[in-house]
Amino acid sequence: MAQPIRLHQVSPLKASCHQCSLSNLCLPLAVEDNELYRLEDIVQQGRIFSRGEHIFDQSTPFRSCFAVKSGAIKTSIISENGEEQVTGFFMPGELVGLDSMGSKNYACTAKALERTSVCEFPVDRLEELTAKLPDLQHHVYHLMSQEIQGSHQLAMLLSKNTAEERIAALLLSLSSRFHRRRMSGTNFSLPMARNDIANFLGLAVETVSRVFTRFQNQGIISARGREVELLDVEALQTVTREFSRQNQ
Amino acid sequence: MAQPIRLHQVSPLKASCHQCSLSNLCLPLAVEDNELYRLEDIVQQGRIFSRGEHIFDQSTPFRSCFAVKSGAIKTSIISENGEEQVTGFFMPGELVGLDSMGSKNYACTAKALERTSVCEFPVDRLEELTAKLPDLQHHVYHLMSQEIQGSHQLAMLLSKNTAEERIAALLLSLSSRFHRRRMSGTNFSLPMARNDIANFLGLAVETVSRVFTRFQNQGIISARGREVELLDVEALQTVTREFSRQNQ
DNA sequence: CGCGATATTGATTATTATCAAGGATCGTGG
DNA sequence: CCACGATCCTTGATAATAATCAATATCGCG
Secondary structure (H helix, E strand, C coil): CHHHHHHHHCCCCCCCCCCCCCCCCCHHHHCCHHHHHHHHHHCECCCEECCCCEEECCCCECCEEEEEEECCEEEEEECCCCCEEEEEEECCCCEECHHHCCCCECCCEEEECCCEEEEEEEHHHHHHHHHHCHHHHHHHHHHHHHHHHHHHHHHHHHHHCCHHHHHHHHHHHHHHHHHHCCCCCCEEECCCCHHHHHHHHCCCHHHHHHHHHHHHHCCCEEEECCEEEECCHHHHHHHHHHHHHHHC | CHHHHHHHHCCCCCCCHHHCCCCCCCHHHHCCHHHHHHHHHHCECCCEECCCCEEECCCCECCEEEEEEECCEEEEEECCCCCEEEEEEECCCCEECHHHCCCCECCCEEEECCCEEEEEEEHHHHHHHHHHCHHHHHHHHHHHHHHHHHHHHHHHHHHHCCHHHHHHHHHHHHHHHHHHCCCCCCEEECCCCHHHHHHHHCCCHHHHHHHHHHHHHCCCEEEECCEEEECCHHHHHHHHHHHHHHHC
């Protein structure tokens, strides 16, 4: 039983999911230890992208999903007229490209927000593997449904909430995602520019700026550029719920 | 080979995908004829829901996906404060519940907009079957990714487009979905109330009403209640692209 | 036929976009 | 290491789209 595992680990091109600190967030989460070699077998050792580089481009042939190992990625769709909509931010341990599963071409463009390393899962191999490992298949379904749900939440945010509520929600989301990686949930560095935040939340950059300063004046956060400190998480949570108070 | 098929078809509780007029839109689309019995084997003959009835409720245990056979369904999520967001409309041939795949509970509530019949696919059996039929697995991935993409498009619509553009886009979407079923794409009956349209598109009901009358005055559509006729499809398409013109 | 739910229309308000300008920060090359 | 340009961020003034408030009209159903 141990033999085949070793055999696969020796290849320098294969990632070692066993040793990855993100294995409890990423796909290995759904794979038994003694089956992990099968995942390692299809993973391609990640390239490193520097800030601004594209991991993949919308409408080019869909080949792989990518797990973020370090850094951060933003995905966006471009409409026929060239209008961009940021559809998501992806942090270490998160899987990019699920919105293209089962499609011929990538449904969006993925861009590194900072120096970013990724693990690559070729989809043909991934589909083969999910057919063999029910738990992995279940997990992929789960991740995809999570992405649908997240997108629905975003739609809700966009159509029902004020600028302050949207930004509070984003800050809290980032906070919990940092926290999950055992990093500070109150003191972190935003991987994205104000512009990306604005686009993602359906706001103008100026509005984002104004809300940041308003939150600072209220002592809820402290921000210098991309460095953010959440001084009053409860207040932020209140802001996201504020809407409901007024309406009931 | 023909024997097992017959054997399964005789059960009165099993749906006959073979004979279903929607088999080219629904899951059978991805299953070979000689494997179709396996799908029929897990399908539960659809119940019929009258207008307003719930097919399933958010936060109750996730058991099944449902294919719409006739009628129409709306899905919506309710936030902690009771705020509702309509997340989608489902027409015959479309699959409801994918946003809950891999989850313990339903992620949304599904409600019949009119008298609606459905086919039920229990997820445990469906997951088993997708593991055995690679084409079906691929198709489910495809449908889920389509739902992610649709949701991203909605986010784009909500954050970047005017009321007129949003409504034009919805009308065109419905038109093409009717057309796909070989029904008129220019003369149909809206399955949902103005309220649902408004909620889905992030608008106030009054705004929806106003846009409808504006479109009528411009001779683009003709509407009496839920009966709609698209008089000038090109004009509608122009409206959805109007935004781009102005910005470049 | 009548009631409640749904839809339309009008007047006013408010949130956020847009326009405009200045200030900070970053990265690069001299 | 500093200077430069470019990008990014902030702040202010004004404008516009759609929400809200309010009232009436119509539809659908029992």
